[in-house]
Amino acid sequence: MLGFVSAHIPWNAISNLELQQSYKALHDDVVLLCATALSNICRCEYPPTVDAIKNQLQSRNHVTSAIDG
Numbered sequence: 001m002l003g004f005v006s007a008h009i010p011w012n013a014i015s016n017l018e019l020q021q022s023y024k025a026l027h028d029d030v031v032l033l034c035a036t037a038l039s040n041i042c043r044c045e046y047p048p049t050v051d052a053i054k055n056q057l058q059s060r061n062h063v064t065s066a067i068d069g
Contacts, residue, residue, distance in 0.1 A: 001038055011035035 012035045023030050
């Protein structure tokens with residue numbers, strides 16, 4: 001899931017046979033979930049992730065951000 005998010009790959013790409021084969025070639029025991037399952041996990045994990053970031057930022061004196069074009 002992290003690979004999909006960080007590479008900006010849409011969830012429906014998981015149904016692509018070549019992509020599945022490449023993941024399986026890296027680790028044959030990898031379980032690839034369907035696009036709906038990935039989307040549901042992401043929706044569930046988003047609020048706690050935002051809260052964790054906000055909590056970390058509250059304890060800092062400054063924030064540095066970088067934008068990649």
